[in-house]
Amino acid sequence: MQVSVETTSQIERRVKVQVPATEVDQAVAARLKDTAKNVRLNGFRQGRVPMAVVRQRYGRGVRNEVVGELMRERYVQAITQESLNPAGNPQIEPTVDEDGKDLEFVATLEIYPQIELNGIEGTDVERPVVDISDADVDEMIDTLRKQHATWEEVEREAADGDQVTIDFQGYIGGEPFEGGSAENHDLVLGSGSFIPGFEEQLSGAQAGDDTEIKVTFPEDYQAENLAGQEAAFKVKVHKVSAQQLPAYDASFFEQFGVEDGSEETFRAEVRKNMQREADKAIDNRVKQQVLEALKRVNDIPVPQSLVEQEIDGLKRQAAQQFGLGEDFDVSQLPNELFSEQGKSRVQVGLLLAEVIKVNEIDASDDEIRAKVEEVAQQYQEPGQVVDYYMNNEQLKNQIKSSILEDKAVDQLLEQANVQDVPMSYEEALQAAQQQPESDEGADDAEADETPSEDETKA
Template sequence: MQVSVETTSQIERRITVQVPAAEIDEAVNTRLKDTAKNVRLNGFRQGRVPMAVVRQRYGHDVRNEVVGEVMRERYVRAITDEGLNPAGYPQIEANVNEAGKDLEFVATMEIYPVVELASIEGVEVERPVVEVTEADVDEMIETLRKQNASWEEVDQAAQEGDQVTIDFQGFIGDEPFEGGSAENHDLVLGSGNFIPGFEEQLIGAKPGDDKEITVTFPEDYQAEQLAGKEATFKVKVHKVSTQALPEIDQEFIQRFGVDDGDKEKFRSEIKKNMTREATQAVDNRVKQQVLEALKKANEIPVPSSLVQQEVDGMKRQAAQQFGLGEEFDVSQLPNELFEEQAKGRVQVGLLLAEVIKLNELDAGDEAIKAKVEELAEQYQDPEQVVSYYMNNDQLKTQVKSAILEEKAVDKLLEQASLKDVEMSYQQALAAAQQQAEQDEEAVEDDEQASA
């Protein structure tokens, strides 16, 4: 077997393999003899069909079958001998495939890039320092009360925060437009769920009122035929309801897993959950800054096959998130929606793998169990959660990957310049949300730049 390797790009290789004709012809003849033993043709007993007839009838298919097997086997041998590390499957094509001639085929493949990590030395990383105060706990309890509030119908003018039950129909000029009408629709004034200006004009409305509301659709409105246009809505107000907040009593507290209804224990649990949430927000903000710095310092080529694998995974996640069902064909979702983000994920994954390898990072069962126990604290039956994870190899692998990622980020943080910034609980959550939005904008900018 003769092998030659051509470098066509940083991560693409073109392997040409030649296999002596005698090897292929011998394998084809052996396969044809085996085939002849079981051939049944009219006029011949089983196993007595002349080889010339067998070759004429089955020779083409048998040769293709043998050549396919040889190409796959010799490809594996070639990449092993040449020390190549393929990323994904190759494209294999036979250049010469004729009886009596040496078989020649070409395998085009991508390999994992060689990563020589550049340091992020000196990069400034902001780390929020957050303390959950009693005032934060009070605010969270009020939020929980509002989430569990009931609506009580009242005979009074609607105020901001009240819920109105309305019929409405929208018009552009004198023509009603599609999707612009509803009956018995519940709308909380001040929620921002409707077009800007709509809800404000219902403040002061009473049950039985007929209102005519004029608004202008935003220029970036999703329905292009309505964007930037002035519309009139005819509105009938049926009901006005105000929120009735529940008392913070034993029954209310028990809804949140504090069985004895103890108020101090309830506050303690809320503070613990808020502290966990704040810690996650801080960790995520720090991690995103570190990973962004790592990407900027290490522009590496990314195998398209790995990007496509990530795209496929993101499509499945999107289908689940939007409840499209298992029968939904995710290939209907365009690759372009996910490609840039997938490329960034693959790049980060390759770089973190190199950090893990260089620093010989690892996580054994004890570390995995400790992490699972930490995650299980937020569930009602932590022991059951721990048992479920520790007896599932796939879940254990996922947890191990998360631990190694955390360790890799900590190693990278040693190179960065860490700046502590005091923040309130709400500021920390808002900063984490802002960071996520900035990451999305960066992806969109990359997409526009590459378009």
């Protein structure tokens, strides 16, 4: 076997392979001999069909099978021989495939980039410092009560915070448009769930009212055919409902696992959960800045095959997030929506892997268990969650990867200029969400890998 490698870009290689004709012919002859044993043709007993007939009828198909197998086998041997580290699957095309001639084929592949890692020395990183106040706890409790509120129909004009049940039909230029209608839709006024101006114009409406609302879709609206368009909506109001908050008592506290029904215990649990969210937000905000700095000083080429794999994963996440169902064909989602994010995530992954390799970062079993126990604290039966994780190698490896990544970020953080910045609880959560669009979701792995309560009991 003869092999030559052509460098076509920093990360693309064209591997040319030549396989002697004798090897191909021998492999084809052996396969035809095996095929002949099972051939059934009129006028011949099974296994007694002349080889010339077998070759005439099955020769081309058998050769195609053998050549396909040989190209895959010799490709693996070639990249091993040439010490190539492929990223994704190659494109393999035969260039000479004729009886009696040496088989020649070309494999075009991407390889992992060679990275000469640059540090982030001198980078300024802001680290939020959060002190959760009693007022923050009060606000969170108010939010929890609203989340568990019920709605009671009232006979009065709708006001901000009320829920109206409506039918509506939207028109642009006097013509109905797709997706612009609904029946018996519940809308909370002031929630901001509809386009600007829609909810405000329903303030003061009463059950039985028929009204027309005029709005303009935002210029950046996700449906391009509607962006910037003026629209009119005919609206029928069926009823107005007022929010009824649950009583602030032991029964309410018990819904959140506070078995003693004590307000003091409930507030302590709320504060603890808020602190956990704040700590996660702080870590995410710091991590975003570190990773952005790492990408900025290491502009490496990214294999498109890896980007495509990442895009496919992002599509599946999006389909799950929007409840499109397991049978939804994610290929319907355009790649352009995810390409920048996919490229950024691949770049970050390659760079972090290099940081881990260069610094010989590892995670012990004790560290993995400690992380699992931390994750398990958000469940009512932490022990079951710990057992579930520790008995699942895939989940353990995911946790280990998360630990390695955090250690890599900490290693990089030592090179940066870190400045503590006091923030309120809400400010810290908002700061963590203000990450570059290309990296949104990069910190969701831990959430994605967390099992449901039912899974831990399976």
